[in-house]
Amino acid sequence: MNMKRFDSLLPIVGVVGLLAIWSVATAAQWVDPVLLPSPIATFKALWSGMHGVLGFDFVKTVYRTIMSTLIAAVIAIPLGIVLGSSERLYRSLEFVIDFFRSTPASAMFPLFLVLFGVGDETKISVAAFGAILVILFNVAYGVMNARKTRLLAAKVMGASRMRVLFDVMLLESLPQTFVGLRNGVSLALVIIVVAEMFIGSQDGLGHSVFEAQQLFDMPRMYAAIFAAGALGYALNLLFLTVERRFVHWSGK
């Protein structure tokens, strides 16, 4: 009974444990302090960084990730609905979609560099490319797997094809669409951070991690890694919250 009250604190156990091991490891010098700075030094770097250059990089990465996800969603959702509502159409494009979905988006960097130069457009469009395929695939499946009874119910009540599409299929596909969006934004973040490291980038979290490593500024490097982790976690949480609110019937 008494234990129950502390159950909500359980997630903190892992965090505290990790920090404890980390502190002991650095205090006892089990690891070279140059490779692993103390938690205090790291969080100091994180705190001051977020009020300065790291904060700026953070905002840049957020902007690029959100932009690429938005572009991907705007393209992939309508396309996914069209593909999903015609199973024959989807089957005829399935291989192409699966092929590019399986192609590492990073392999497309050089191509997009040629197309868009070294600016933001390249990073955003490569990430959007990756996210589009993930979202498209999920939306199309969501539409295709709309409950048959529900479609029949709408039809038997006299709904036209368009009505069935907008009133039923679209809403039926929402849970799966959100799965696509969450996977899409995670993938977009991965691609953006990698792009920021390598292709002539001047800012962003990827650039920050890479630059700190080049300068051997380990606390700053860890700080940037944590910032990227927090960003990924927050984006996922954001989409989950929106999903719970708008797709309240999901899984019920």
Added chain:
Amino acid sequence: MSAQHALRVESAGVPSTPPVGGVGKRPHVTVRALSKTFGKTVIYDNFDLDIPRGELISVFGPNGCGKSTLINMIAGLIPVDKGQILFDGMLLSEIKFGYVFQNYREALFPWMRAFDNIAYPLKLMKVPPAERRARTEALVARLGIKLDLNLFPYQMSGGQQQLVSIMRSLVVEPEILFLDEPFSALDYEMTLFMREQLQRLFMDTGMTMVLVSHDLEEAVYLADRVLLLSRHPARVADFTPVTAARPRTTVTLSEPDFVSTKAHCLDVFQREVRRA
């Protein structure tokens, strides 16, 4: 217009097989020369049926004999291969009807509150929102069903959900209602309650109802007539009238007439099952 009229005369003139209804009772639904095959399986071959107006017809028969297929073809959910189905001489598209699915969980829209689910057919008919509200509220009041219609379907019990889906089928004021095993996904207590609700609804409205049931007692208990089908290709094995007065109650179940009607239906059913 004249063609339509001609059809009407003709369908009324064709002797119905088997003969139904008392004197002067015009059939509501006439099924003529209906054929349907799935792949190589012939489900219906030249099938004729008259459904009398204002009666509750239970459809009973062996598993997979084509009960669902029959009401789905009559309700236009699946196309017929051949044949003609008319409603007092009119086509399905000219009449209002309701259909209740067995799987209420998948038939209702989980993104809409119960009230909006019930009102949805009116939206399809382009009835303005204020009138939709009024008509839905009027229906709920008339049925006297106490339910919180602000809930989403997934917040309701199975029986409540099926009630909502029955109300949804009634909101357009249909002249005929099709129900495909509407209670078979409910627990026993809820099934008994829902049978009473359906009987009351039938007595209040006098609407023609076609109910597929896999429970013989339920089929006989609710019906004015039990349509017994043979294995496919399905024929009418018997179209047994049930004369017990309404409202029927648990007492009815043990009355001699009811018991013998049920025994007769069981006989016909077993004969048909063995025939295969």
